[in-house]
Amino acid sequence: MSEQSAPALKEIFNHARLRDIAAQTAAVHPGFDSARFLAATAEGLDALSLMARLRRVSVCLHDGLPSDLAPALAILRRLAPRLDNRFVTLVLPEYVAMYGLEDFDLSMEALRFFTPFGSAEFAVRPFLRQDLARGLALMERWSRDDNEHVRRLASEGSRPRLPWSFRLEALRADPSPVKAILDNLRADPSLYVRKSVANHLNDITKDHPDWVMDLLEGWELHHPPTAWIARHALRSLIKQGDRRALGLIGAGQAAQVSLEDMRVSPADIRLGDKVTVAFRLRSTSPLPQRLVIDYAIHYVKKSGGTSAKVFKLKTLTLAPLASVEISRSQAIRDFTTRVHYAGKHAVEVFINGECLARGAFSLV
Structure with a gap:
């Protein structure tokens, strides 16, 4: 996890929370020295990030x-079960990751x-790094568990690019070593699990797109839960206009449409304003068509260039x-991951991976 956290978020581990953890621990282990625990955890607390507090x-x-x-x-x-916040329970798997590497089974x-109390996806990764084959063999069994939290852990914990963790x-x-896990979960009834499987596959597309598409071609994509996974797993490739990925979700053919009355408004905006992209799509085909509609904004960079x-x-x-009339409004405001600069921002509309219209707005 990132060490940089908003002050409000790190207050999950405030002084009141530490007192509650001490009290609950003493309740299940009467020999626990609550005073010593509180003195140690509270020292310099204000300066600590969220994850530093959790680890402490x-x-x-x-x-x-x-x-x-x-x-x-x-x-x-x-x-x-006595801890009343799912994030706070992460101290328990963190304990295991820090002190349990010498006893794999336990x-x-x-x-x-x-993991059902919060999540153990981060804590399981040191064990995979230490012994990948042994860890994945166990997690394959987890992928067949009755508990959705355990099944999700099998997928989420083995993601190659899990955010906030090492790769x-x-x-x-x-x-290929995770194929059995993903196959077991390809039609999972839990949306919680399916989201993890889709994110796992999307991770893999960054390095092995054809491997993912080969895998999906062997799945029953007519089955709604499996089709849902495929759509979300391929989202990065679909945004790139990958024809094979589009084909897997039924949108592989060039769209037979006319795109009319493209509007990007207002023409000039200030930071914090909304810009609206609107247009009309008219079919020119005598058959129904599956259409994937995306749009790209070419953001002006500090250097003066653009990045789509x-x-x-x-x-x-x-x-x-x-x-059909299509429209979307989007606020143009700064985030930690994107800072906006004045200038002309091009806008493109893509139908089934092909750019069919262009417009622009200016940030002043």
């Missing part, structure tokens, strides 16, 4: 629990237990010779 809680729990892993984990299992079973370089180089970002607009089936 795990360290200070370790200082107050039995030194042997098994009895310590038994206490933490009793503690887990630690991985603890992560399986803790699993072996899986970036060769994703593609946004999803709509996916629809257009009836023969029918027409």
Whole structure:
């Protein structure tokens, strides 16, 4: 996870929360020295980021629990249901990642237990880095578990590019070891799990797009949950206009449409204003068409050049010779990941990967 967190977010671990963790731990382990825990966790708290606070809680729990892993984990299992915030429960799998690497079986079973209370996707990764084959063999069994949280952990924890965690370089180089996990989850009834599978596959498309598309071609894409995974897994390739990816979701053919009355308004905006892209699509085909509609904004950079970002607009089936009005409004404001600069911003509309219209607005 990122060490940079908004002040409000890091206050998840404020003084009141630390007192509650101490009280709940003492309730399940009467020998716990709450005063020592609070003194250690509170020292210099204001200067610590969210993740630094989380890790300190795990360290200070370790200082107050039995030194042997098994009895310590038994206490933490009793503690887990008493913590009233899903993010706070991350201190428990973090404890396992920090102190359990020498006992694979005990630690991985603890992560399986803790993950329904919050998530263990970050904590499982040091075990995969240490012994990938052994870890994935166990996670393949997890992918067939009755609990959706455990099934999600099998997919999310093994993502090659999991945000806020280190990359699993072996899986970036060769994703084939996770195929069994993904196959098991390809029609999962839980949206929570399907989102993870789609994100996992989207990760892989950054390095091995054909591997992902080969895999999806072997799945039952007529099945709605599987089709949902495929659409979201291929989102990056679809934004790039990849013809094979578009074909997998039924939009591989060039659109037989006319794009009319393209409008980008207002022509001049200030930072914080909204810009609206609107147009009419008219079918020129005697058959229904599956259409994937995206738009790109070419953002002006500090250097004066531009950098395009593609946004999803709509996916629809257009009836023969029918027409549809399309519009989307978007606020132009600064984010931590994007700073805007004055100048002319080109706008392009893509239908099934092909640019069919262009417009522009100026940021003044």
